[in-house]
Amino acid sequence: MSRTAPVLIAGGWRQACDAIGSFHAENPATGEAIDGDFPVSGPTDIEAALAAASVVAAELAATAPERIAAFLDAYADGIDAANAELAVLAHAETGLPRDTRLAKVELPRTSGQLRQAAVTVRNRSWTQPVVDTAAGLRTHLAPLHKPVLVFGPNNFPYAFNAIAGSDFASAIAARNPVIAKAHPAHPHTSRRLAEIAHAALLASGLPAAAVQMLYHFDSTLGLRLCGDSRLGAIGFTGSRAAGLAIKDAADRAGIPVYVELSSVNPVFLLPGALAERGAALAEEFFTSCTMGSGQFCTNPGVVIVPSGVDGEAFVEAARERFAAAPAGVLFSRGVLDHLVRSVDALRAAGAHCLAGGQRGDGPGHRYQPTLLSVDAAAFLANPIALQTEAFGPVSLLVRAEGVDSMAALAAAFEGNLTGTIYRAGDGRDDDAWQRVAAALRPRVGRLIGNRMPTGVAVSAAMNHGGPYPSTGHPGFTAVGMPAAIRRFAALHCYDHVPDPLLPPELRDRNPGGLPRLVDGRWSEADLGSA
Known part of the structure; x- marks a missing residue:
């Protein structure tokens, strides 16, 4: 097999170890192949990515929020700087208008939602702290301490891309490593985004294996991966048939899976x-x-x-x-x-x-x-x-x-x-x-x-979700921070744990003024203050 584009695994770019085939992108407006072969990864690459992400999960979970936010901001800046280049790549791979759709709408939306995630990371609002002083209980949302697997769809080469979109931003914001499975319809676009993400990751000092990307793998290996208990959660946007197969594999392993499947939008x-x-x-x-x-x-x-x-x-x-x-x-x-x-x-x-x-x-x-x-x-x-x-x-x-x-x-x-x-x-x-x-x-x-449904505003008040079969869970959204982040979080409760040993969101002092539900009332004050 001819040399293929490298995969991003375990903190670096390398050739696929056991590719079981290759593929190329195609210009949908002409039907012509686009130069460049990409690997269909085999079990060795998949295992290497999962193992590397699992190793750094605890380190990323313990990382200061400011470093996570700095990565998200740096990544957004890198995307903006590469706007013209990215628009050319995605236009060739999708046929979508280069300027009016890609450069002026979807790319700013993508960098914008990364920055919104950074803001939410800094203010910690996604953690939803709750304190019951009488019972000695304190609860908040926290990292999964496991990797998140993200599948990107074909229709949004940036804003829902597995390596750059809302699922990616949400999982990273919750301090979880991401294994991105790019969509084979736009591998050149995904590769360039991954290069920008990797550079921002290294510059921010986060674990190098916190962000990894595979271009493609066959459905049998993919379903095996979705059923691996080392995963913390899965995000998927695509067809109903593929999403339900992924959900079935994940459910049997007890892995939370957030799938967007189909909708006719009456x-x-x-x-x-x-x-x-x-x-x-x-x-x-x-x-x-x-x-x-x-x-x-x-x-x-x-x-x-x-x-x-x-x-x-x-x-x-x-x-x-x-x-x-x-x-x-x-x-x-x-x-x-x-x-x-x-x-x-x-x-x-x-x-x-x-x-x-x-x-x-x-x-x-x-x-x-x-x-x-x-x-x-x-x-x-x-x-x-x-x-x-x-x-x-x-x-x-x-x-x-x-x-x-x-x-x-x-x-x-x-x-x-x-x-x-x-x-x-x-x-x-x-x-x-x-x-x-x-x-x-x-x-x-x-x-x-009184409006057609096509537009989806990136807003904290947005719900881009719905009852089955539009998604797999009616209580979550794939767009809008902080709600989208909460899909990739675990509820952690502390029972009579001493104050110095608590996470910052749950301690008596609240220097950031984070809104907390304290004894049934919202408060931004330190506990015990007048």
Whole structure:
């Protein structure tokens, strides 16, 4: 086998020891191979990475928060300095717009969330200290003392990259070593990010094996790794099938696993909203559904439209836009093949094609913007099949007869990351909004008013999670500090432990002014102070 790109293992870059194959990236817009071979790691590399991370886990857990924060800040600075280079790499590997999406949006988001993690590390807010002075108990969230394995998805080459994204930042912020499994769709981008991370790691004085990266391994070895009890937790974003296989392996070993799986993100258009601004909503919907060729986890995959004149006008306006739009470039041949199967499944379940529905002409991996339609009765008769996620520029319109029908449809949805309800500005839809929201609220992580779901703000108040099957746990988010950090933490309780032996967050003195729940009341004061 020809020489392949080095892997980052045990504190340094080296050739894979027992690669069982190699792969190369592909330009999805042209279908052409991108120069450079990357290894498919075998069991020796995987074991070496896990062993090295396990060795440094205790050291990293005992590291001062300021050094962790300094690494996160230095890494963010390095990413910003390499913005132009990284944008070129990811553009070639993903087909995403170089400037408007990659350089100006996703890269600043990535460095920004690293800096947000650094702020949270410094103020220790993720630790959530609780003190019961009468019982002599003190509790906080603390490092796992074990490595975290992170799987990166294909659709965000920076912001969810296994070596740079929110899962990575969260696990490191909680002082856990990270073993990053890059996505094979963008290995050049991942390698450059890993080089920047490694340099920042060494400069900050953290253990050199605290950050490691493998490009790829086969599913059998991957599932074996996910079931290794030396792991502390796993973060995964990707397909439902792969995520559930990982979850099954981890569950059998008692390893916490946080998986983001699939979501159709239902959008409800109430009658007053359509009457008020139907043409604008059609344009907004089309833009959201086709942005990034529809390859967002919050793409509006199902839109519920009331029947009647305004509803039909919306459907026709949307259909015209979808029919006139060029085919979108998808990330890979695998994504294209999966999308074809998903659209076929929706049609087999009773959906009718209004526009698109075919592979696109031209080089690379392309699919036509596609609009499907079904009535409410058919949807309610076969709700699971008609909620098949079509990862691409595809959406299903469901025509509803009145608010009762809309509420029934809302109650039929599986768990989703988001749910959206559009209402009129004059209040005429408010009663209907309440009825639909009552059914939809338990089924979504984020309930949105009058906005398409595509954007995900990096905010402490954000929930990028939701009930199963959108994720594996409804109580956690993959975006937003400090909540995202808490996935990779353990609850440590101290029972009558002397003050000098306690972690700083739990001692009587509170020089940082950290908010603590003391005897049922929030306080930033030292214990025993007036």
